[in-house]
Amino acid sequence: MNLSEKVAIVTGGAGGIGKGCAEELLENGIKIHCTLQGVTIADVNDTLGKASAEELNQKYGSSKVLFVKTDVTNTESFENAFSKTIEAYGNVDILINNAGLMNEINWKISIQVNLIGVTIGSLLAIEKYFPKYKSGDKAYIINLSSIAGITPADFCPVYTATKHAVIGLTRSYGLNRHLLEKGIYVMALCPSSTDTPMKDYMRETARYKDLYDEAFAQFSSYFQKTTTIGKAAIRAMEDEDSGSAWFIKDEEIYKVKFPTLEQLIGTK
Numbered sequence: 001m002n003l004s005e006k007v008a009i010v011t012g013g014a015g016g017i018g019k020g021c022a023e024e025l026l027e028n029g030i031k032i033h034c035t036l037q038g039v040t041i042a043d044v045n046d047t048l049g050k051a052s053a054e055e056l057n058q059k060y061g062s063s064k065v066l067f068v069k070t071d072v073t074n075t076e077s078f079e080n081a082f083s084k085t086i087e088a089y090g091n092v093d094i095l096i097n098n099a100g101l102m103n104e105i106n107w108k109i110s111i112q113v114n115l116i117g118v119t120i121g122s123l124l125a126i127e128k129y130f131p132k133y134k135s136g137d138k139a140y141i142i143n144l145s146s147i148a149g150i151t152p153a154d155f156c157p158v159y160t161a162t163k164h165a166v167i168g169l170t171r172s173y174g175l176n177r178h179l180l181e182k183g184i185y186v187m188a189l190c191p192s193s194t195d196t197p198m199k200d201y202m203r204e205t206a207r208y209k210d211l212y213d214e215a216f217a218q219f220s221s222y223f224q225k226t227t228t229i230g231k232a233a234i235r236a237m238e239d240e241d242s243g244s245a246w247f248i249k250d251e252e253i254y255k256v257k258f259p260t261l262e263q264l265i266g267t268k
């Protein structure tokens with residue numbers, strides 16, 4: 001995949017992994033001597049979103065990054081991110097469904113953002129915007145799952161359920177021949193601990209703080225760079241294995257090997 005001339009939307013791109021993905025898309029364009037046409041940061045946090053867009057525009061060129069205040073749990077708001085992107089850049093080719101949070105106390109919001117938000121974005125991209133506005137014959141959805149999307153985690157069962165659901169959504173879209181016929185590829189990323197503000201509020205919203213503290217002692221030994229997750233997004237797009245999931249730990253990127261149904265079934 002050539003990243004030149006492409007337009008991307010990154011949800012939750014005001015900071016953390018989303019910003020790392022936006023930055024890596026812009027940086028990768030420069031590396032291959034051409035530029036990504038534009039990136040929209042679609043985030044609820046307008047103070048941080050505007051500041052990050054300004055920072056990236058200063059680094060990569062004044063109209064490369066657009067900020068659109070967006071709540072991914074609201075279809076109209078998500079549509080507004082798509083239409084503002086098309087107004088600004090004419091096309092849309094990549095959707096990074098990154099906005100996500102862990103809140104085991106107010107657990108419904110985790111389901112709303114991590115699952116409903118990803119589903120709203122995917123349906124808008126697949127059914128409405130990619131068919132009409134992709135610049136070439138291919139378009140990509142990258143869904144942020146987690147290590148908690150492929151293994152259970154005792155301290156955050158609801159978060160884990162949403163991230164497993166994102167894997168189910170990605171793998172099922174990956175199998176769907178209607179999407180492949182339209183040139184739409186859907187992949188998931190499963191990062192292990194990454195250096196973002198998320199780690200600062202996870203304990204506050206944990207329901208089992210003792211289990212959280214035990215887990216944190218293990219996963220806090222190393223927090224990887226957010227741009228490594230951006231590199232994984234690019235790797236997944238280059239690989240074009242629709243339905244694939246990519247595990248990222250200690251700055252290394254691995255394709256996940258899912259067991260077959262036969263391998264999953266235990267003894268009678």
Ligand SMILES: NC(=O)c1ccc[n+]([C@@H]2O[C@H](COP(=O)([O-])OP(=O)(O)OC[C@H]3O[C@@H](n4cnc5c(N)ncnc54)[C@H](O)[C@@H]3O)[C@@H](O)[C@H]2O)c1
Binds near residue numbers: 072073
């Ligand atoms: N940080 C990690 O270790 C880690 C590991 C695995 C997976 N992830 C996943 O990566 C993604 C990004 O996480 P992060 O660590 O960068 O978190 P973060 O808290 O730093 O960033 C999340 C961003 O999402 C935005 N957001 C929240 N609700 C939103 C909504 N309704 N609409 C639009 N934007 C919204 C926030 O404003 C924030 O800018 C999440 O899906 C998270 O579950 C993170």
